[in-house]
Amino acid sequence: MAETTSTAESNDVALRASIDRSLRHPVMFFFTSGAVWLALAIVLGLVASAKKHSPEFLSCFSFLDAGRVDGAHMSALIYGWGAQAAFGIIIWLMARLSRKECTNAGTILAVGHLWNLFVFIGLVCILTGNGSGIAYMEFPGFIWPLLILCYLAITIWSLVQFQVRDAGHVYVSQWYLLAGLLWFPWIAVTAFLFVFVFDGHPVMASAIAAWFKSALFLLFFLPTALASAYYLAPKVTGRPVYSYNLALFGFWALAFLGPWAGMQKLFGAPIPQFLPYAGAAAMVLILIPAISVGINILQTVYGHGEIVAESPSLRFTSSGVVLFVAYGVLSFVLHTVPAMKMTQFSYSGYGLDILGLYGVFSLCAFGAIYFIVPRITRREWLSRRFISWHFFLSLYGVASIVICAVVGGVTQGQGIEDVAQPFATMAERASQYGWGVTLAWAFLLFANLFFCLHLLLMWARLGRRSSHPTLLKGHHAESPHGPEGEIDNIGSASA
Amino acid sequence: MTFKAFIFGLLASFGFPWLVAVVLPFSKMRSLEPIKYEEGAAVSGVFIPKRDGRVTEGSIIYGQEGCYQCHTQLIRPTYAGNDVFRDEWAGLRKTADNADTRRETLAMDFEGEKVAHLGQSRVGPDLANLGRRLEQNLKGSELTPEDWVLQHLYNPRGVRNYRVGSQDLPERSSCPSKTSLFELVALNGAGGGFLAVDTEEGKGVRPKDRARQLASYLISLKKDTLGQPLPEILNHNPQATVVE
């Protein structure tokens, strides 16, 4: 009996290794190029933020105009880093969970290069003043269909893999992956057609662009992050997910709420009045999936504080999940009607966006990357200290951005609502918080220089050859990962 | 949960909001009922907020330069904010010379633009009534609104002659200089159209066509629709429209 188990186990290990090998090139490509875009996005964010309070900063470069930089910053963060990190996670996780090797690695890799090219062209267009000029969809019109086609060529194989998987239980992560895989083209194609192609009312075009931006986070980045969290938390702690029913509830709560959100940005604008209210209600209720996911993942890792502290991937992932709960609470507070009056046109919306994109999605993505990269490169991470710095600076930076932006935004909103005060007083007061945001981007820049450098070293196959994963604390006498050995023979995956 | 049930759930949970929040409002907003003046009004026919200026081109440039990141163009109804009450944002208050032209933003205000630049944040003031506000504030100055806008685009911290004590312009504006919209040319034989700003000896700053289009668009932003009266149904302050 024991022998059959070990044969099955070694077959399993062989299968996992062959899956990892089959998609190592595209996954590594997405992660490394994503990390480079992230560093660039942070530099642009720093410049954009600095220009809000010090308009003469770098004013000798006309392509770094405030306004243009803002659009370039968000586009680089979303399509350069976010989308590519998500692609890497999706194709790896779907292959692992469907237990199928990737047979289209060449296509994915080639199209991945095209994706980078189109993002680059889009950014150049924005910075040279040739963007679309539509908030949240700044890339010029011709870029969007190209990006959507690239998306299809990159991810459709994961849907096929899921369909031909060996019969059996469909895991929570797979729901999220499957849903995210479908939601992205649904929202992107709809938004592209209704904003760029169809001839509609200008206010509706901007409403649909706002809906797209919100749906992009709630229905693509968030599901990808949660798929990774639902995979890593049980995998690393070696415990089953706390509650299957709660997972089911959290998933469908997100599925039902997500598509309604977004148009709260047009509160008071001349569109059908229920739209901003529906959007605000959905954003308030996002607290429900946030709490259910939070309880579920944190209960899964509860009592394993030591593993959370040691394992880079679990530490990042758990922080991401905690920040998702924070996102839910903040979204709840900011989208009640009295708060909306004040914060609608202030920095706080930006704070919430960054909390979502960096705090929730990126931290979970870092967690996944710290888990996946050693498996596909068959090398371990080089430096415990780099990971540690990356973690603390990231957390500190994102917390500072969110707090400065939200508090500054409320100050700004109060100033605007108080018509007895001159507008200039409010502008002066709010710009003080801008300094805080700029400083926080500098922290994130340092965090990501560590991350980017570390990842590039791994990409250059300079990682440690060891069967012991890099943990954030010193080795114990008894390693939870078993005795030293060849990396191929490691049965249980952890780190 | 079978695969089919799962996909059906996804299609339904996405499809319903997609239809109700995107597709139907889109077709509704395309076919807004024209608003007619009521019987016995001073004007007859259909109300169309008129604008003069290079609206379509200027609107695209406004977007490409990212002005919407820091400026809004939305006067919210009072349930959503106090914009109507801020001086000269929503129109002009009633004075001896003019009627009260303050009003909320209407869907028709964006006629001729591809996308409505409602804006992200109010780092700078709302621009929905910029054209009329400038006209009002530059009365008696030698600057025209277009001159002022062009000088502001070139160097926001160098513009003078704006009414002292205005609520809108801080001592130190944080608006970026859009120098890429201007060119530095030799004065010799270059014709006219230069900005009245200090620059290198023998050279002058001239706005490019983009700057002129943008300026024309910006001063077309007026809330009183070139003196047309509002139909009763849009006028939330009917007593105020009477000009003595």
Place this chain on the structure above:
Amino acid sequence: MDHTRDNPLKRFTAFWVALLLVTAFGIACIILRPITHARVDSAMEAAAEDRRALRAEVDNAQDKNLNQDALDEAFQASAASLIASKPTPGKVAVPKPAAKAPAEPEPASE
């Protein structure tokens, strides 16, 4: 475990099912296009109604006052006179001036 789910045919079908699924709402947008793009009377067109009414009135009045028979008669008469005054080939009505070369410019003095 059932290992027979993976075969080329299955993959082929799965590919097309997946393609159909991801493009589902794009297709729906295009199918619903006639509904979302129903012809509408814009405010501009409604405002044009008065103008059109005036135009119709003017056109009617002009049509009413136009005497087509007299017009035809006048055309006939002038056509006949034009045909009668057909130019004779070879005879030039207006003499063509002879081409003249322009004068050489003065050489610039040093």
